[in-house]
Each structure stands twice: as structure tokens, then as C-alpha cells.
Amino acid sequence: MTKQATMLHIKLISIICFLLLGVVGALDELVASDDGGQFVYSGFSGANLTLDGTATVTPGGLLELTNGTLQLKGHAFHPTPLRFGNGGAVVRSFSASFVFGILSAYPDMSAHGIVFLVSPGTNFSAALASQYLGLVNVRNNGDASNRIFAVELDTLQQEEFRDINDNHVGIDINGLVSLRSSNAGYYADGEGGGFRNLSLISHEAMQVWVDYDAGNTQINVTLAPLSVAKPVKPLISAVYNLSSVITDTAYVGFSSATGSFNSRHYVLGWSFAMNGPAPAIDIAKLPKLPHEGPKARSKVLEIVLPIASAAVVLAMGILVILLVRRQKRYTELREDWEVEFGPHRFPYKDLHHATQGFKNQCLLGVGGFGRVYKGVLPNSNVEVAIKRVSHDSSQGVKEFVAEVVSLGRLQHCNLVRLLGYCRRKGELMLVYDYMSNGSLDKYLHGQDNKPTLSWAQRFQIIRDIASSLLYLHEEWEKVVIHRDIKASNVLLDKEMNARLGDFGLARLYDHGDDPQSTHVVGTIGYLAPELGRTSKATPLTDVFAFGTFILEVTCGRRPIYHDSHGSQVMLVDWVLDHWHRQSLVDTVDMKLQDDFDVGEAILVLKLGLLCSHPFINSRPDMRQVMQYLKKEVHLPELMPTNMSFHMLALLQNDGFDSYVRSYPSSRGSISTTTSSLSRRG
Ligand SMILES: Nc1ncnc2c1ncn2[C@@H]1O[C@H](COP(=O)(O)OP(=O)(O)OP(=O)(O)O)[C@@H](O)[C@H]1O
Ligand SMILES: *[C@@H]1O[C@H](CO)[C@@H](O)[C@H](O)[C@H]1NC(C)=O
Ligand SMILES: *[C@@H]1O[C@H](CO)[C@@H](O)[C@H](O)[C@H]1NC(C)=O
Ligand SMILES: *[C@@H]1O[C@H](CO)[C@@H](O)[C@H](O)[C@H]1NC(C)=O
Ligand SMILES: *[C@@H]1O[C@H](CO)[C@@H](O)[C@H](O)[C@H]1NC(C)=O
Ligand SMILES: *[C@@H]1O[C@H](CO)[C@@H](O)[C@H](O)[C@H]1NC(C)=O
Ligand SMILES: *[C@@H]1O[C@H](CO)[C@@H](O)[C@H](O)[C@H]1NC(C)=O
Ligand SMILES: [Mg+2]
Numbered sequence: 001m002t003k004q005a006t007m008l009h010i011k012l013i014s015i016i017c018f019l020l021l022g023v024v025g026a027l028d029e030l031v032a033s034d035d036g037g038q039f040v041y042s043g044f045s046g047a048n049l050t051l052d053g054t055a056t057v058t059p060g061g062l063l064e065l066t067n068g069t070l071q072l073k074g075h076a077f078h079p080t081p082l083r084f085g086n087g088g089a090v091v092r093s094f095s096a097s098f099v100f101g102i103l104s105a106y107p108d109m110s111a112h113g114i115v116f117l118v119s120p121g122t123n124f125s126a127a128l129a130s131q132y133l134g135l136v137n138v139r140n141n142g143d144a145s146n147r148i149f150a151v152e153l154d155t156l157q158q159e160e161f162r163d164i165n166d167n168h169v170g171i172d173i174n175g176l177v178s179l180r181s182s183n184a185g186y187y188a189d190g191e192g193g194g195f196r197n198l199s200l201i202s203h204e205a206m207q208v209w210v211d212y213d214a215g216n217t218q219i220n221v222t223l224a225p226l227s228v229a230k231p232v233k234p235l236i237s238a239v240y241n242l243s244s245v246i247t248d249t250a251y252v253g254f255s256s257a258t259g260s261f262n263s264r265h266y267v268l269g270w271s272f273a274m275n276g277p278a279p280a281i282d283i284a285k286l287p288k289l290p291h292e293g294p295k296a297r298s299k300v301l302e303i304v305l306p307i308a309s310a311a312v313v314l315a316m317g318i319l320v321i322l323l324v325r326r327q328k329r330y331t332e333l334r335e336d337w338e339v340e341f342g343p344h345r346f347p348y349k350d351l352h353h354a355t356q357g358f359k360n361q362c363l364l365g366v367g368g369f370g371r372v373y374k375g376v377l378p379n380s381n382v383e384v385a386i387k388r389v390s391h392d393s394s395q396g397v398k399e400f401v402a403e404v405v406s407l408g409r410l411q412h413c414n415l416v417r418l419l420g421y422c423r424r425k426g427e428l429m430l431v432y433d434y435m436s437n438g439s440l441d442k443y444l445h446g447q448d449n450k451p452t453l454s455w456a457q458r459f460q461i462i463r464d465i466a467s468s469l470l471y472l473h474e475e476w477e478k479v480v481i482h483r484d485i486k487a488s489n490v491l492l493d494k495e496m497n498a499r500l501g502d503f504g505l506a507r508l509y510d511h512g513d514d515p516q517s518t519h520v521v522g523t524i525g526y527l528a529p530e531l532g533r534t535s536k537a538t539p540l541t542d543v544f545a546f547g548t549f550i551l552e553v554t555c556g557r558r559p560i561y562h563d564s565h566g567s568q569v570m571l572v573d574w575v576l577d578h579w580h581r582q583s584l585v586d587t588v589d590m591k592l593q594d595d596f597d598v599g600e601a602i603l604v605l606k607l608g609l610l611c612s613h614p615f616i617n618s619r620p621d622m623r624q625v626m627q628y629l630k631k632e633v634h635l636p637e638l639m640p641t642n643m644s645f646h647m648l649a650l651l652q653n654d655g656f657d658s659y660v661r662s663y664p665s666s667r668g669s670i671s672t673t674t675s676s677l678s679r680r681g
Helices: 004-033 294-329 337-345 348-354 397-407 438-445 456-473 506-510 539-555 570-582 598-613 623-631 641-653 659-663 675-680
Strands: 038-041 050-053 063-065 073-077 094-104 113-119 149-154 166-175 178-183 184-186 195-196 206-213 218-225 236-239 249-257 263-274 363-366 370-376 383-390 420-422 427-433 490-492 498-500 561-564 568-570
Touching: 038 218, 063 249, 073 438, 094 113, 113 263, 149 178, 166 218, 166 236, 184 218, 195 383, 195 568, 206 561, 218 337, 263 675, 294 438, 348 383, 348 397, 348 427, 348 598, 383 397, 383 570, 438 539, 456 490, 456 498, 456 539, 456 598, 539 570, 539 598, 598 623
Parallel strands: none
Antiparallel strands: 038 263, 050 073, 063 263, 073 249, 094 206, 094 263, 113 149, 113 249, 149 166, 166 178, 184 195, 206 218, 218 236, 363 370, 370 383, 383 427, 420 427, 490 498, 561 568
16 A cells, blocks of 8 residues: 555655646746737737836827937836746747837937837836936946847937947847947838838838847847838848846836937837747827927927018018118218208208108209209298209318308398208208299299289399398308309299399309319309309309399390290390490380389399490499499499490300300200310210
8 A cells, every 4th residue: 555655645746746837837927928928019008018207108099208308218118027038048039029209309300219128127217318218327338237138229329339320220238339230221122122211210100120039049120111011131130149138037118218309209019929920010000109299399380480480580671671761761971070060950851851751742943953842840840942952972062061051151131041951972952941932033934923023023123132142242251152143043032022042052063273173153144254264253253143134134034035036145135235226225024014114224224234244344343233223323334335245245155155055045044064064075
């Protein structure tokens, strides 16, 4: 019985042992892997993963390893460790596959990458983010005790880890210096095969396969776009006996870390199998990579920001243009020397406003020097006439402005008051009192439906102008030569007082002593004959013009007019002719209809002839003229000789002849140049 019992005992024990072994084995299997070392996640909704750091599963089912916050790490592990060992010292074959996506806020920069790993534990609290990818730290990088096998998807090049570039896939053992690495891409299958580059940070999901063949210790890593089936040729193939690396039971999972760039790392799906190919991930079931978020936001920025910034730039540009234009519109020329004339200077803005921007409606007339505008000064509401004189150089302007300003001090009731000036580039504006009744020529020659002036008015005008000219020549602190006495420069104020205007203006164009550039400034018909030779304006050239002017006022004819046969007649010649024929009274303006003081008319006509005498020395000065007009002194008898008559005709035509023909006398005003004009051509 003892032998049989012993045998039974042994059998029983062995059965129990066997059973025990089996139970232990089953238990062992249960502890190591409740799923037989095989799983597949086509999206992570409801998945039981071990997560740390920034890792989360999004409501959409994405495994978000990093969320864009800088310098952080995140880990995700399959919750249970897997049995890699085959019961001995040898690691079994295994296969993993996953789909990932990297979203960077920048189109060409991202940090740092994703690592698929097999490790003995899940406590990576000591690992560093950034280039350490949450895998190791400075001290333990590469330590054989780490027992980590990893595949890195690295998007930033680190010299310290001998990275090949910023877009590579590498096989890592215990650290970040890759056993083997390759530029991200794949070898296309078939005839047209060849290497195709891929960008890890293209915002496109890609699939990775990691295969380990324990038999020949070969590790293959393969990458491909989602649309491409697993390529036959792996991206990287390395021979390495992982039995010395992977522990008997180990966790599989992912690690990721951010550095200085706003990047997000996602895993969309994942499958794993021991001793066989990884189960297929159902691509159709995979969650979508977020399109809002960095990419969407960048899209918003890509569209809205450029439009907004373009609008802002445009608005600012318009603003700048408006400001510049406004600035330009009102820019003035102001030089140091003008400071002393300050009070006489008007801001251009005021003049611009006064004339409503120099509108044509405000135009009073156009003369030889420029346009004259009517304006109402802002603030003071004073009516002014603004003459815009253009000049091509600043040469002489200084002298002129100095003179104009000094002329502004001229005070005489028969002078148009000069209120001030303003200067811009190439342009001078003179501000005068506004004369509401306009210029005398319009009355004399019946323009603008102006009424005919009575003799008394005419005689008063002559005396007014004579007194203003006397003031200019003799009564003011220095001699002022008007240079352009004529009917259109005599203006009538609201009480019909005659006022001489435009004094000194001719100076602007008169460059005095330089014979090469000598201009004769004035108006044809009013120019003294000697000006044709000397070009030098004197008080007596003003007297000559005054003589012509008073003949014009008395006869109501222009200094040069066309007779009934159409031929040109000099008014002076014509009056002189009548004087010779003792019919001087016949020259008085027909429009007066014989309603005039004959004595005064004869006096004025004779005075006119005397003043317009071709011989300078025969002309009276203005003091004498004034005395004659006041009838204080008798007019000397003219000596009518044929010679003087001929001389007159001769001299009148000398030098100006070509002008008289080329400029019709109807032209109100011209600034004549004799020698210089032909030279200027
Ligand atoms: N202060 C003023 N008040 C009112 N109207 C004026 C004034 N100054 C000029 N005008 C008008 O503007 C017109 C043009 O004047 P402007 O002085 O430019 O020409 P002009 O006298 O014909 O020739 P010149 O250029 O030789 O003086 C004048 O004919 C006159 O009708
Ligand atoms: C997840 O896995 C852990 C570890 O295996 C386990 O303790 C836990 O109960 C699991 N949770 C769920 C919801 O399955
Ligand atoms: C990312 O995760 C970290 C830690 O979990 C958290 O502090 C941070 O606010 C998260 N950032 C974003 C943008 O969600
Ligand atoms: C993880 O490891 C660190 C030391 O590296 C330790 O301090 C910590 O307690 C560990 N955490 C867990 C959950 O074991
Ligand atoms: C792939 O990219 C690498 C590095 O950027 C480059 O050297 C190589 O020429 C590229 N190959 C192809 C086929 O585009
Ligand atoms: C690795 O790739 C090679 C082809 O390059 C292939 O022959 C081998 O079977 C592959 N091994 C694994 C484990 O997939
Ligand atoms: C791999 O290494 C283990 C021991 O570390 C050894 O038993 C095994 O034979 C090796 N495999 C190959 C293919 O050399
Ligand atoms: Mg004038």
C-alpha cells in the first residue's frame, strides 16, 4: 500500500504541481497582459490609459500628449505592462503601429516631437521636457539601466544628440542619441518607387510601424502618410538585440514634450501585438486632428489678420497722405531773414480759407503778374484782394519782400493798402485792401457794364493819382518808382476814390543793373521811350506813364488803339496831332457828350502831352504836375515843332515796335522785356 500510496501521492503532487504551474502561468499571463499583449485603439474615446503631465484624451478621442503650453511633457501608457520576455532571457518579437499628428503654431517650426517607447515603468517625473522629449534627463541619458527602447519623431535638431536634421525618425536605445535615424519619409512601393520626403510638422496625420523580429534581432521603422499603405521597404532597419534592453515585462506608450514653440502632439490611433503584426488601425474611425486651434487660429490669422492689417495699413496710409497733402496744401516757405517781417506775414491757411481754396468764383482778374482773388479773412472778416504772383526763383525775392514790407508802411489815401504777404515755393501772395468798385479801365473802356465816369469824377481821379504818385516820388522816406502806372492799376474804393495799386511790384521782375538780364517792366503804351535804350526806371518814366494815363482818362481811349482803318494809333500821337491842328477839345471822350469843363480838359490834355514828352528833361516832376492840376501854376506852353512830333513818333516806335505788333493792345497788361525776351526766345 505504501508503494502504491506513494505512487498516487507523487501523481497527485505532480498533478497539483502541474495544475499549480498552470494556474500560476495563467495568473502570470493575467498580470502581464489582460489582453494577450495585443490591442488596438482606433481613437481613444473611453480608453483606459495611464496619463501624466500634459497628456489627456480629448472629448473627440484624440490622445493629446502636449497642449501647446511651452516646456512641458506628457506621457500616455497602455495601463498594464506587457510580457516581452519569452520566459527566458529573450525578448519576443513585437509590432506596434500608431497614427500621429503634430500641430505647430508656426508653419516651419515645431518642438520637440513624439516618442514611442517601451519602458520598465511609467514614472517619468525625473525626465525633462524640451529636447529630452520627456524621456530622460541630463544625468541618465543613455544609461543602460534605463532599459528603454524608443522610436523618436524629432522635429528639432539637437547637436548634443547628434541629430541629423529637424525632421527625422530615429531608433533610440536608453537615450536620445539615436542608434539609427533617417530623414522623415518613405520608400514608395512598386515601379515608381523611391524615397518621398515627409514633413513631420505638416499638420497631416501619418502612420508609423515599429517591428521587431526577435529571430534576427531586426528592428524596422516605417513611416507613411495615412493615404499610403504600409510600404514594403522600411524607413529604418537596424539590427539590435533588444533582449538586453527591454525588461521581461514592460510598459508601452508615448512621451512628448514642448520646448519654446507652441506645438501640440497628438496620437490618433494605436495598435500593438506580440509575436505578430500589429492589428490594423481603422483609419476611417480615427478622430480628426483639430482644425480649430493653432491651425484654425492661424487660418483666422492668415485671413483676418492680413485683411485687418492691410486695412490698418491702408487707413494709416490714407491718413498719412491726407496729413501730407494737408501739410503740403498749406506749406509755406519761410526763411530766417523773414522773421523780422513776421507781423506782415499771413499764414497760407488763412489765405486759402479766405478765398475758399483760390476758387475761380473768387477770381477778380488776371494780370501780368498773376491772378487776383477776392477773399474774406477768417476771424477779422476783412475783405481783401489777394494777388498770387508766381516767380521762378527765390533770387531777388528777399529784396522784394523787404521792399513789399517796407511798402506796407506806405500810408496814403490814394494808395491801395498792402496788408501783408505770404510766401510759398515759387509763389508769393500779396494781400491788399479790397477795392469794391474795381479797376478804372473797366469804366473807361465800358467793360462789365460799368457806367461812364463824369468829367468831375475823371478830374478827381487824375488829381488823386497825381497826389499818390507825388507821395511815392517825393513825400515818403525814400523814392518809390511805381513802374506800372496804368488805368487797370487804378482802383476805385467804395466811395469812388481812386487808389493806385501794384506799386513796387514791377520791381520783382526788374533786375536793375545787370544789362544782360535787363527787363523793361511796364505796359506797352505807357513806356517811356528811353526805357527802350536804358531800361532804367526813374520817377520821370513814371511821369511819362502818368501822362499817357491822364490822356487815356480824358480821351477814353487806350494808349495804343486801332482806328477805323484798323491801323495802330498811338494815343499821344493822335492828341498831339489834334493839338497841332488846334482841335484838342475834339479828343475828349465822346461818351461825356460835351458835358465837361473845357478849361480843365485842355489843361489835362496839355499836361498829358507834356508828361509824355519824349525828352526826359521836358517832363515835369510830380510836384509840378500837382501844382498845374491845382491850377496854382500855369502850364508852360508846349513848343509844337515838327521835329518834336517826328521824334516822338520815332522814339515811340523805337525798341518797342516789335512788341506792339506781337502783343495786341487789347491785352490789358504785359510785362515787357525788350532785349531779354528775344534772347529767351
Ligand atoms: N485791390 C483790389 N481790389 C479789387 N480788385 C482788384 C484789386 N487788385 C486787382 N483787382 C482786380 O484784379 C484785376 C487784375 O489785377 P492785376 O493787377 O493782376 O492786373 P492788371 O492790373 O491788369 O495788370 P498788372 O499785372 O500790370 O498790374 C484788376 O484788373 C482788378 O480788376
Ligand atoms: C484602468 O486600468 C487600471 C490599471 O490596470 C485599473 O486599475 C483601472 O481599474 C482601469 N480602469 C478602467 C475604467 O478600466
Ligand atoms: C496644458 O496643460 C497644462 C498642464 O496640464 C496646463 O497647466 C495648461 O493650462 C494647459 N494649457 C492649455 C492651453 O490647455
Ligand atoms: C517617481 O519617481 C520619483 C523619483 O524619481 C519619486 O520621487 C516619486 O515618488 C515617484 N512617483 C511615483 C508615483 O512613484
Ligand atoms: C528630402 O529632404 C532632404 C533634407 O531636407 C533633402 O536633402 C532631400 O533631397 C529630399 N529628397 C527628396 C526626394 O525630396
Ligand atoms: C524588415 O525589413 C526587411 C526589408 O528591408 C524585411 O526583409 C524584414 O522582414 C523586415 N522585418 C520586420 C520585422 O518587419
Ligand atoms: C540576444 O541576447 C540574448 C541574451 O541577452 C541571447 O540569449 C540571444 O541568443 C540573443 N539573440 C540573438 C539572435 O543573438
Ligand atoms: Mg494791377
